[in-house]
Amino acid sequence: MKTSLTYISLRLLPTITLVMFYALMQALALFPLVSFSFGPVFLKSFIDALALAGMGWLLSIVVPSSNYVRLGVYQRFINYLAIGILFVIVWVLTEFLTSHLVFKREQIAEIKILIPAVVFIGALLYVIFALLIHMQIVNRKVESEEDADMDEGEISGETAAMSLPVNDHALEVDLERVAVKVGQKIHVILVPDIVYIQSDGDYVQIVTEQHAYLKEETMKYFETSLPRAQFVRVHRSYIVNVEKILRIELYEKQSQILTLKNGDKIRASVSGYKALRSILNL
Numbered sequence: 001m002k003t004s005l006t007y008i009s010l011r012l013l014p015t016i017t018l019v020m021f022y023a024l025m026q027a028l029a030l031f032p033l034v035s036f037s038f039g040p041v042f043l044k045s046f047i048d049a050l051a052l053a054g055m056g057w058l059l060s061i062v063v064p065s066s067n068y069v070r071l072g073v074y075q076r077f078i079n080y081l082a083i084g085i086l087f088v089i090v091w092v093l094t095e096f097l098t099s100h101l102v103f104k105r106e107q108i109a110e111i112k113i114l115i116p117a118v119v120f121i122g123a124l125l126y127v128i129f130a131l132l133i134h135m136q137i138v139n140r141k142v143e144s145e146e147d148a149d150m151d152e153g154e155i156s157g158e159t160a161a162m163s164l165p166v167n168d169h170a171l172e173v174d175l176e177r178v179a180v181k182v183g184q185k186i187h188v189i190l191v192p193d194i195v196y197i198q199s200d201g202d203y204v205q206i207v208t209e210q211h212a213y214l215k216e217e218t219m220k221y222f223e224t225s226l227p228r229a230q231f232v233r234v235h236r237s238y239i240v241n242v243e244k245i246l247r248i249e250l251y252e253k254q255s256q257i258l259t260l261k262n263g264d265k266i267r268a269s270v271s272g273y274k275a276l277r278s279i280l281n282l
Contacts, residue, residue, distance in 0.1 A: 015053060023049040026121075033114065036103070044102040051094045055087065056129050063133045084126045091122035175225045178206060180213040187213060192230075195244045195262050197222050199237040209244075209262045232279050234258065234272035242279050 026045035031038050062083070095118050178189045189206060198205040199219050206213045223233050233239045244261045248268075251257040256268040258276075268276060276282075 019046070019049040019053055022052065030114070040102050044098050047098045047102070048095065051098070052091075052125060055090065056125075059083070059087070059126075059129050060133055060136075063130070080130055084123065084130070087126040087129075088119060088122040091125075092118055175222075175227075178215070180206065180215045182213065187211075189213065191226065192241075192243070194226075194231075194241055195260050195264070196241060196266060197239040198266075207262070207264065229279070232272070232275050234268035234276050235266070236269070238266045238268075238272075240266065240276075242276065248276075 023042060023046040026048060027038065027042040030045065031041050034041065092115070175191050177191060178194070180187045180189060189208060193208045195207045195209055197219070198207065200214065203214050203216050204219060204222065206215055219233070219236075219239065222231075222239055226239065230243060231239055231241055240258060240260070246259045246261050249257045249259065251267060255270065256273050258266050258268055260266070
């Protein structure tokens, strides 16, 4: 799926800032301990920071997909420890690789002296990454449970409203297109081309099969303005075009995963899945 440059820059800004901050901090920490100039030290630190960002991204995929949060405390500790050891080993090997790429052969000896510090930094960063990812998993689980505990009367009312036939008057007020400004250009998105809409802070991300557009608008606006026979809010963070759903699979005990025609996968809450079943007559 292609995304607009503006959206990519906004999403990557925190990561780029952290990479530059880590590179600068590591360079300042290493520079007094070696005999060569600051330039090569900063270059090595920047490459290390990029490697760390990649390793953190892999962790954010591996850990949630393994459902570690659902394991017992002992088994969870063993699994996290094993991944941590692997993380530190890869980190140390990366340090040696970047050292050989940046420094001369006679300078490598100075870097080897720093191995204990490198191991400590790798272990500390892994603990930080693991805690952040674990907290994110727990928050998602709590969010899913909150969705399951929503007021049944409100859910029934929304479901009934979504299942009503669409009359001519309703079609008159339904959105037919959405205008999004990207830089100096204005893109007009036809409603049938929308695959799904995702909440993104004070914005929403409007996803088509070719692009993702960022628009300053609320999810409530789109929930009430889009055709209810075609679009359903399957989660507090997602509104999906039912015509773009490829398949529905069980994800956890109380949630479903929707695979869309553009290849993206989104989660449906309990109440959202009920509304979707009503629309699909399941």
